[in-house]
Amino acid sequence: MTAVHYPFTAIVGQEEMKRALLIVAIDPAVGGVLVFGDRGTGKSTAVRALAALLPPMRTMAGCRWGCDPAEPHAFCAECRSRGATRRRRAKLVAVPMVDLPLGATEDRVVGALDLERALAHGERAFEPGLLARAHRGFLYIDEVNLLDDHLVDLLLDVAASGENVVEREGISVRHPARFVLIGSGNPEEGELRPQLLDRFGLSVEVRTPETLAERVTVMRRHEAFTRDPRAFAAAWAEAEARLRDEIIAARARLGAIEVPETTLEHVARLCMRLGTDGLRGELTLLRAARALAALEGTMRCDESHVAAVAPPALRHRLRRNPLDETLATIKVERALAELMPS
The missing domain is CATH 1.10.8.80 (Magnesium chelatase subunit I, C-Terminal domain)
Incomplete structure (x- = not known):
């Protein structure tokens, strides 16, 4: 059964955060969004809601990396080698939203040798990592200011080049890895390294709602969503569709x-x-x-x-x-x- 996400248009307040997320959805070249603020203010909810809101994207059928049929200049080596016949085949998929856990190993992030195929068939095959899954989508890091330094360095390299290069264990793989980096955290738990901070296009601050009306509305909507997520999502479906159409139109006129x-x-x-x-x-x-x-x-x-x-x-x-x-x-x-x- 498909998971039901909290509707983006149902989020109360936090206008700066919502506007920043919509901006990078319209033009990913703006860069990522850093969301710093109090706990329990809807940071991760907003990010997941945005990914669920966006229209599906076209990808090359059978491509492990999700190459865009409209951008043949950015094809991976596999898509380029298959030529024009492959370009006619495309499918629609949901925009990826990938979580990068703080404790993730480097192999899980960049990809590594597929041990199952190596042991079962004696083949040296590459198992894609989180960066491959996030291509053309969002890579979300909660508590980004606590991310290990070696992963920060890795993300900086990939963010700068838009490409992930893996050379280890007899494997040499190069694949596109262009994604919108979304980070959230609490500034009281530590600062972000300047090099990574500079990679975020926008930095927004979120705060706990200060008015009684906003707090009551948050509680009322949260209770309604918890009680019946599908009914709540259906009640906001029209507003979600309008905003989705606005995003599509904005991309077209950009x-x-x-x-x-x-x-x-x-x-x-x-x-x-x-x-x-x-x-x-x-x-x-x-x-x-x-x-x-x-x-x-x-x-x-x-x-x-x-x-x-x-x-x-x-x-x-x-x-x-x-x-x-x-x-x-x-x-x-x-x-x-x-x-x-x-």
Whole structure:
């Protein structure tokens, strides 16, 4: 029986987190999403709900890696070797959502020798790991700030290249591994390594609801879902379908979104004012603003879209000054206020 996930549209509050997840669903090139905040605030629920919400994706039939038929330039070696006949065969599959446990071994993550086939048939065959399963989908790491350093290094290499290379035990395998990295955690339990932090396109903060109305609504919906998940999901099916259609439409119009020169200059000035290192901040901010414009149904990306996504795109890229206790979000908001025309 198919598992029933909590509907994305039924999540109460946490608007910044939901918007960030929708942005990377529309344009995965924005990068991953880092969700930091209190326990029990719906972080993992939102991630799983998003994967269940998204429309199925087309893959090459029989491909172990799930190659996209529309991108022959990114085919794996197996799909390239089979030529044009293979390109005509495709199937629809659910967008993968793969959990990376904190205690996972390197073999489980990258893949290793298939011991069963080796012992039973004497064949050296490759057993794909979690990175292969996550290709073109989401790789979710709960408590990402507690991830072992050797796995962090491995993820950094794969995230940079979009490819997983395994050479061990007489096996040499190279396969595509492009995924949206989603991490969640509690900042009180430790900080994230700067190298991995920089790989997340957006960083959002979630907090426990502070109003009585929100808390009551959360409890009421949770009880209804626990009592009858299928009936609850059916009640939200129409809202889920509308949002799914909006995502599909946003993806279709993304490439045609106009970004005027004034918006480009606004993005550059904001990053210069905040002193962000490198150009990744500008590129991520621009992509996120354009994806938000596509989601809203407009064909022009302007300063309002930049302002909406600037905090999650830049707050984790600011240089830390131990003598300045001003919150990163406040710094971004102040810089926006100074740059916005009166």
